[in-house]
Amino acid sequence: MxxxxxxxxxxxxxxxxxxxxxxxxxxxxxxxxxxxxxVADPGSSVAIVAGRGNNGGDAFVAARFLDEYDVTTLxxxxxxxxxxxxxxxxxxxxxxxxYDTREVTDSSRFDLPDCDVVVDAxxxxxISGDLREPAATAAAAINDADATVVAVDVPSGxxxxxxxHADNGVEADRVVTFHDAKPGLEALEAPVEVADIGxxxxxxxxxxxxxxxxxxxxxxxxxxxxxxGGPYTGAPALAAQATLRAxxxxxxxxxxxxxxxxxxxxxxxxxxxxxxxxxxxxETTEELLETATRYDNVVVLGPxxxxxxxxxxxxxxxxxxxxGTVVVDADALRxxxxxxxxxxxxxxxNRGELARMGGPDTDDLAAVADExxxxxxxxxxxxxxxxxSDVITDGERTRISRSGTxxxxxxxxGDTLAGIVAALLEHAEPLGAAAAxxxxxxxxxxRLAERQAFGFLASDMLAExxxxxxxxxxx
Numbered sequence: 001m002x003x004x005x006x007x008x009x010x011x012x013x014x015x016x017x018x019x020x021x022x023x024x025x026x027x028x029x030x031x032x033x034x035x036x037x038x039v040a041d042p043g044s045s046v047a048i049v050a051g052r053g054n055n056g057g058d059a060f061v062a063a064r065f066l067d068e069y070d071v072t073t074l075x076x077x078x079x080x081x082x083x084x085x086x087x088x089x090x091x092x093x094x095x096x097x098x099y100d101t102r103e104v105t106d107s108s109r110f111d112l113p114d115c116d117v118v119v120d121a122x123x124x125x126x127i128s129g130d131l132r133e134p135a136a137t138a139a140a141a142i143n144d145a146d147a148t149v150v151a152v153d154v155p156s157g158x159x160x161x162x163x164x165h166a167d168n169g170v171e172a173d174r175v176v177t178f179h180d181a182k183p184g185l186e187a188l189e190a191p192v193e194v195a196d197i198g199x200x201x202x203x204x205x206x207x208x209x210x211x212x213x214x215x216x217x218x219x220x221x222x223x224x225x226x227x228x229g230g231p232y233t234g235a236p237a238l239a240a241q242a243t244l245r246a247x248x249x250x251x252x253x254x255x256x257x258x259x260x261x262x263x264x265x266x267x268x269x270x271x272x273x274x275x276x277x278x279x280x281x282x283e284t285t286e287e288l289l290e291t292a293t294r295y296d297n298v299v300v301l302g303p304x305x306x307x308x309x310x311x312x313x314x315x316x317x318x319x320x321x322x323x324g325t326v327v328v329d330a331d332a333l334r335x336x337x338x339x340x341x342x343x344x345x346x347x348x349x350n351r352g353e354l355a356r357m358g359g360p361d362t363d364d365l366a367a368v369a370d371e372x373x374x375x376x377x378x379x380x381x382x383x384x385x386x387x388x389s390d391v392i393t394d395g396e397r398t399r400i401s402r403s404g405t406x407x408x409x410x411x412x413x414g415d416t417l418a419g420i421v422a423a424l425l426e427h428a429e430p431l432g433a434a435a436a437x438x439x440x441x442x443x444x445x446x447r448l449a450e451r452q453a454f455g456f457l458a459s460d461m462l463a464e465x466x467x468x469x470x471x472x473x474x475x
Contacts, residue, residue: 002180002204004125004160009210010179014203016210022086024197025054028178029061029090031195032152035176036117039148042068044116047147049138051156052077055124057087058152060094062119072100072113076122076134079103107134112141120170121152125160125182131168139170151175151190154182163187207392207401207439215428215436216469217247222426224248224419225297227288227318228330229255229263230279230311232304235330235415237266238458239303242419244269245465246440248426251419252297254288256280281310285317298325298425302332303415319343325425329418333357337379345381346425346434348418354385365391366400373398382430384421386414390438392431399435403442405449412458417441420465443468 002010015021036046046069050056056075063071073094075082082088094101104110112118120142122135131139139156142149149172154160157169163184175185175192179199185192203210224243228236233255240251253272255263260274273291275284292299301318305311315332319341328336329348336347337357347357355361359375360368365387376383377395385391390401421437428436444464448456 001183003183004154005214007125007160007179007182009208009214010199010203012210012213013206013208014199016208017200017202017206019198019200019203021054022089024178024199025057025086025090026061027197028058028152028195030065031178031193031197032058032062032119032121032150032176033065035150035174035193036062036066036069036119039150039174040069040117043070045070045114046072046117046119047113047115048073048119049112049122049142050075050119051122051124051135052082052087053124054084054087055152056082056121057084057090059119059121060087060090062152063094063099064097072102072115074110074112074138075101075103076110076138077103078105104134104138107137110134110137110141112138112145115145115147118142118145118147118149119152120149120156120172122156122170124153127157128159128162128164130166131157136168139168143171149173153177154185155188155190158182158184160184205398205400207399207403207435211399211432212436212439212469215424215432217423217427220247220249222248222423223250223252223295223297224300224422224426225292225295226251226253226300226303226419226422227280228253228300228303228305229259230304230308231306233259233262234266234412235303236300237263237270238412238415238462239300239329239419239422240270241267241462242416242465243300243423245462246420246423246437246469248423252291254291279308279311280305280314281308282314282317285314285321289318289321292322292324296324298327298422300327300329300418300422302329303418305331307331307334319345325430327418327422327425329414336381344430346384346421346430347379347381348384348386348414348421348434350386350414354383359383359385363387365389369393369398369400382434384417384434384438386417386438390442392435392438394431397431399431401435401438401442403439403446405442405445405453407449407452407454407456408442408445410456410458413441413445413461416444416458416461416465420469440465440468
């Protein structure tokens, strides 16, 4: 089962793999035509009621596969306002080939022809709430008609994310949905056919531009809280700067006073909050918890902390008491398998750390993705296992990010990853944020590798994060 939002991302990923939406539309339209043939004999009359999006485009294609039927295609709105190039191309193809096409520019003049079958292609996934004009008037006419109603992907008025149906939505007799069932369709009285339209399994398995689009911030927001530093100072500074590059509004670093000034020296943009001592210890935990809870921060816990017994005990106490969201990285990962916590954790181990946590010990993470998924299920947290290919899983769903370059073996790239994920967690659910974060981090490295395969630093990647996340034109 797949939500409408996720389906849009999979379509985008498929296009990046070389299967463009235009090709998928051709397959979708063919599937709709097959459904019409199954409910009506050749020579029957068919009315296609189409919107101006790709759902309508699917139906325009279907009309070309129904030459043995008497087909009328009604477009709700003006043709020049069709929302996508591929839908417009298929509308224009119908007109050039002299099919019966009509524009409905005034809902008060909507006139549904007498017909045996109505194809409902007004609104697809991504729509919620009651129908508005002209779809509302069209839906009422469709529901009153003595015709078999075939819905394209979902009935108009059906929310493919929440699984809810608008009170004035179309009452379909049959639904042809694409690639996978949508939540809530099983509750409809109408039979639902899931049509395979040629989307490769890789479009769901491998992280792509669709995943990044879903996770990236639309506004500058969030104030991640990085708890790190002690024996090492560069790691928390890199993670904090990466959160800012990935859209965070502010970035706070809590660090021992012995190294706070050094961490601040890496970038004037950071807000460093020193606490007493040379490393994290349990006496500081309550103060850090209070800050993180008061400001509802996403926390990055681990970069540069070290492995002092007192530090690991402080990490344990923090995780046992915190109820928010934490990206757990580096030495802090040692505590996770044995800790009971109500916090939402995204764990970002490298191959060695994964093995020490009890996961599979291998150089090829992608080859044991199912084992990592089982490990995450037992752990009860999202795992982002870092390697040549990153494996991201919540124990039920698994993604693989293939972005990156050998030049990223340089130290610090895991810290930038932790920061990116923390920033995205302000806007996206944990698996989506982790998958997109891994992909963006790898893309940043690839951008540097275009100029120099080796020799770049993790700090060099910071400047590439915005373009990797939003694209060059928006960076």
